[in-house]
Amino acid sequence: MPDFNDLTLLPFCVGLTLLGLIGSWFAWRRRGVAAGTRGVAWSLLPVSLYLTGLLELVWDVVRSTVSWITHLIFSPTVWSGVALFGVSVVLYVVSGVARGRSGNQKAQKAEKKPASPAGELTATGPAPASATTAKAAKPSKGKAKQQESSEFDEIEDILKRHGIN
Structure with a gap:
């Protein structure tokens, strides 16, 4: 310039x-x-x-800005930096998705583990006696499904009485 x-x-x-x-x-x-x-x-x-004297300052600012923009557009080094930035963003998003999925898999594995009887040794040590009594106190999934279906049956009966199907 x-x-x-x-x-x-x-x-x-x-x-x-x-x-x-x-x-x-x-x-x-x-x-x-x-x-x-x-x-x-x-x-x-x-x-x-x-x-x-501000005109020279304005001219220097415009000249420096144009120089920076042309360097940004035509420099392969800058474009490789932009590409690396894009790759890092994609990897960050993928790690978040993978983290969410691994948390679900751990929860599923915990549900599949059989309950150990009181006093039996496990990988983390002996299972406390209170753990087995707490698990025994919880209703089984079959009973919960029966309760839900009976509630839905009651709702269906009420709807039929009012003429709503």
Whole structure:
């Protein structure tokens, strides 16, 4: 990108200001005082930026931004970094799915383990006597299904009495 010095910036800013003031005069005549005043305000900005030294700062920011964007777009190193970022996101999501599935498998294995009688040695040590009594106190799955089916039967009877099938 070209580098501007004071000899090229001053005439450029003065030219922009003059063009803006001419356009503001036409806007003032056609659309009124508010449009013309707004045009004058915008027209004075190039010269004010030059006189305060902010125009060079703005130019440096624009030049650096364009350089960074072109480096980002055309650099194979950057694109390999973007690809690695994508792979890491995919692996993170897959690990979350795998973690959820392994938790379900552990729960299923725990349900399939047979209950050990009191005092029998297990992999973690002897089973406490209270564990077997607590398991014996729980109703079996067959009884729970019978209760649910009897509840549904009662609901069906109520619906039939009211004429709802």
